[in-house]
Amino acid sequence: MSISHTLRSRYSTKLFDASKQITEQDFRAIKDALRFSPSSVNSQPWHFVIANTEAGKARIAKSAVxxxxxxxxxxxxxxxxxxxxxxxxxxxxxxxxxxxxEDADGRYASADFKQSVSNGRGGFVTIHRELGDTQQWMQKQLYLNMGSTLLAAAAAGIDAVPMEGVDVDVLNQEFDLPAQGFNAVAVVSFGYRAEDDFNAALPKSRLPEDEIFSLI
Known part of the structure; x- marks a missing residue:
């Protein structure tokens, strides 16, 4: 399947078939996307709570109130x-x-290069600390991850829906995230669409190319 076809065919699933489960092997593509998605200066400022049991999903569902x-x-x-x-x-x-x-993974051929990367990353962090927008900057990286993961899921034939419509305070409390140095931002559900999911039958709608592209 081409990347263009994947982009055109994926959609936000509104109704999942509860009888269909993603195999551990197929879910590996999701885990890889979560782990290997890009982030500014490789900051990787994220953590993911994954539920695939009824009990786990029920804990996350407490936020949908x-x-x-x-x-x-x-x-x-x-x-x-x-x-x-x-x-x-x-x-x-x-x-x-x-x-x-990074050093253990063999990214640095010399101490000078390692120090250069450290200085560069520290410089960006300092800039955002001084601007007072570090949280916003880190959330941008998290949303880059989410986009990559949604595309990876679609390429693997897995349906998904991203949701900001959850009470993040409930999630923070349920999973004690602030004590671990994190705050919940959003939830993404993965699975397989139900046959009567209305959104699957609707045509995709996007602004036309001549409205969003400027060729120079």
Missing amino acids: GNFAYNKPKIENASHVVVFAVRTELSEDYLAHLLAV
């Missing part, structure tokens, strides 16, 4: 559900940890 109750079935009937969380800060300890992992 009040105005967000309409999303509860999308969590309960999916095969796997992932809570996307972002770091509360990019501490010096975390930056040192990143550098150590």
